[in-house]
Amino acid sequence: MMETGTPLHQSNSGPEWESEDLLRISRQIRQIPYLDPPEILVPSVLKVIRQKRLPWWYRMIRWARSPQSFSFTPLQAASLAAILILISSAGALYLSRNEHRNAFQPRTPGEMPITLTLNMPEARSVSVVGTFNAWDEKGYEMKKDQRIGAWTLVLHLPAGHYEYAFMLDGKEIIPDPRADFYEDDGFGNQNAVLIVGNHDDRTT
Amino acid sequence: MDQLEEQQIISAILGGDADVYAMLVNRYQQPIFNLTYRMTGSREDAADLAQDAFIKAYEQLYRFQAGKKFFPWLYTIALNHTRNFLRKNKTARTVAIEDCDLHSDSDHAAQEEDKMCARLDCQRLQWALTRLPWEYREAVILRYREELPMEDIATALSLSLSGAKMRVHRGLKKLREILEVNDDGNRNASSPI
Numbered sequence: 496m497m498e499t500g501t502p503l504h505q506s507n508s509g510p511e512w513e514s515e516d517l518l519r520i521s522r523q524i525r526q527i528p529y530l531d532p533p534e535i536l537v538p539s540v541l542k543v544i545r546q547k548r549l550p551w552w553y554r555m556i557r558w559a560r561s562p563q564s565f566s567f568t569p570l571q572a573a574s575l576a577a578i579l580i581l582i583s584s585a586g587a588l589y590l591s592r593n594e595h596r597n598a599f600q601p602r603t604p605g606e607m608p609i610t611l612t613l614n615m616p617e618a619r620s621v622s623v624v625g626t627f628n629a630w631d632e633k634g635y636e637m638k639k640d641q642r643i644g645a646w647t648l649v650l651h652l653p654a655g656h657y658e659y660a661f662m663l664d665g666k667e668i669i670p671d672p673r674a675d676f677y678e679d680d681g682f683g684n685q686n687a688v689l690i691v692g693n694h695d696d697r698t699t
Numbered sequence: 700m701d702q703l704e705e706q707q708i709i710s711a712i713l714g715g716d717a718d719v720y721a722m723l724v725n726r727y728q729q730p731i732f733n734l735t736y737r738m739t740g741s742r743e744d745a746a747d748l749a750q751d752a753f754i755k756a757y758e759q760l761y762r763f764q765a766g767k768k769f770f771p772w773l774y775t776i777a778l779n780h781t782r783n784f785l786r787k788n789k790t791a792r793t794v795a796i797e798d799c800d801l802h803s804d805s806d807h808a809a810q811e812e813d814k815m816c817a818r819l820d821c822q823r824l825q826w827a828l829t830r831l832p833w834e835y836r837e838a839v840i841l842r843y844r845e846e847l848p849m850e851d852i853a854t855a856l857s858l859s860l861s862g863a864k865m866r867v868h869r870g871l872k873k874l875r876e877i878l879e880v881n882d883d884g885n886r887n888a889s890s891p892i
Contacts, residue, residue, distance in 0.1 A: 517871050520878070523824045524843035532732035533746045537724045540753045544717050547754075553761045557713065 606651040607691050611659075611671065613637065613646045618663045621646040625659025625686070632662050654692025705769045712760060724753050727770055730845060731777045737840075738781040738833060748784055752777035771847070771854035778837065778855070827877040835870030842867045 548554070567575070613621055616639075622632035627650065637646035646661075658678055660668045670677055674687030711719045731752055736745035756773050763772060828836055834856070841852045853863035 516875060520824065520871060520874055521839075521843045523820055524828075524839060525846075526821060527825060527828075527840075527844055528821075529729055529733050530736055530742070532728045532749060533742075536728050536732065536746060536750060536753075537721055539750055540724050540757075541718065541721055543750075543754050544720060544757045547717075547758060549713065549761055553713075 603651070605653045607654070609650045609652055609689065609691060611637070611648050611650065612673070613661050613671065614644070615646060615661075615663065616644045618646065620664055622662045622665075623648055623650070623659060624662055624668070625689075626657045627652055627655075627659070632665075637661075652689075652691050655690075657689040657691070658686040659689055660686050702768060706765060709760060709763060709765075709769065712757070717757075720753075720757055723769065723773075727773055728753075730770075731773065734774065734777055734837070734840075735781050737828075737836065738778075738785065744784070748781050749777065752780050755780060768851055768854070771851040774841070774855040775857060823878060824874075827874055830877050831870065831873055835866060835873055838863065838866040839870040839874060 549557075611623055615621060621637040621639075623635045623637060624630045624632050628635055635648065635650075637648040639645070640647050658680070660670050662668050668684075670685050671687035674689070676688035676690075677685040678688050680686050705723070708719050708722055728749065732745055732749040735748040735752070736742060739745050739748065752773065756776050759776070763769070828840075831839075838852060838856060841847045841855060842849075847855070849860055849863050849867070852858075852867065853860045856863060856866065858866060
């Protein structure tokens with residue numbers, strides 16, 4: 496069976512033709528009969544696609560984007576809440592223990608945390624130089640603690656005897672005014688002395 | 700079925716309702732089947748290829764861009780699939796000329812001659828279309844048989860807008876040339892020696 500059929504889209508044909516015969520041909524094309532597709536086409540397509548599924552990742556995205564509802568019995572909800580509380584408590588306990596350990600224990604075996612402070616609010620920058628960093632200030636910049644108005648830096652040092660000083664604004668070097676000991680540097684200046692651990696070896 | 704309705708159908712399919720796809724297959728099976736038939740000249744191959752095209756479109760439906768028209772996208776899939784089939788099988792393209800059964804609501808004897816002329820014109824045109832390279836043939840079919848806007852023809856044939864306009868225009872001119880050569884040949888053949 497054949498039928499002339501109707502066009503899929505009704506639109507005004509544009510002025511593509513230059514002459515009457517092109518217009519006539521274009522009108523004849525509109526009259527071309529179409530073959531009817533076999534009746535089995537629709538059911539056979541459906542039969543195949545019913546066995547197919549969209550890609551799993553696409554189904555996951557669709558699922559995640561659409562609202563979902565979950566139902567619990569009161570007993571299930573209470574059990575779930577208890578488990579969540581238990582997990583969060585265990586996590587909090589673990590974190591607090593870790594924080595405690597970080598504050599008072601060395602980062603690597605043998606190292607001790609040493610906090611240096613300098614009350615010099617007028618300085619624009621302060622670094623620490625000493626025998627532990629070959630008197631190189633890079634990476635040893637102190638941070639200004641806005642609460643107390645002092646410059647601070649935490650060092651992690653193995654046990655030993657160290658000499659050090661503060662570098663102010665990148666040009667002036669002063670010894671730590673709060674140090675317990677000082678030593679001459681051989682050039683007429685003094686360095687602060689830091690002793691970490693039970694150390695009396697003065698070779699560092 | 701308008702574009703909004705199509706979009707709703709596609710959303711339903713992507714939501715898991717595969718049976719709704721039947722609405723799209725029903726809507727477009729005729730132009731798609733006729734496309735594959737024009738390309739292969741075999742009803743059997745055309746039916747298989749049309750079925751494959753609809754299944755491929757279903758499998759790729761999640762890639763279909765919302766807001767676009769479904770038919771030009773489907774047409775591209777069917778066209779590429781049929782071309783791959785022809786490339787692999789190297790099938791000779793022989794499209795049978797179907798009988799032109801032009802509808803007429805009058806049985807008046809005076810109109811019978813006009814009807815016969817129109818029928819002959821239609822058959823000549825169908826024959827000429829089989830001589831047209833497929834690129835041009837599909838362009839003029841989409842433009843004048845399906846009455847698609849140029850933008851949709853460009854999408855279906857993977858062309859720029861200006862490329863689609865040129866393809867339609869040249870296709871129509873080539874069709875006229877084929878018809879004119881045929882007319883001249885017939886006249887020469889029938890002229891007395």
